[in-house]
Amino acid sequence: xxxxxxxxxxxxxxxxxxxxxxxxxxxxxxxxxxxxxxxxxxxxxxxxxxxxxxxxxxxxxxxxxxxxxxxxx
Numbered sequence: 587x588x589x590x591x592x593x594x595x596x597x598x599x600x601x602x603x604x605x606x607x608x609x610x611x612x613x614x615x616x617x618x619x620x621x622x623x624x625x626x627x628x629x630x631x632x633x634x635x636x637x638x639x640x641x642x643x644x645x646x647x648x649x650x651x652x653x654x655x656x657x658x659x
Contacts, residue, residue: 589626601638616649 615632
């Protein structure tokens, strides 16, 4: 089930039995495997591939630059 308040861009590939919570944004070059649970307020940018049976909790940001800047140097 994809919540009506979620944004899933055209081109994203969503597997079977995937739950996507409200205020979540899935970019166009993302693949989400079967039986995943994506909570509310999640951002997944690509290119990103998430395998089967994963659970991503609220406020996660995946496929973005590292937020801890010391790893960039």
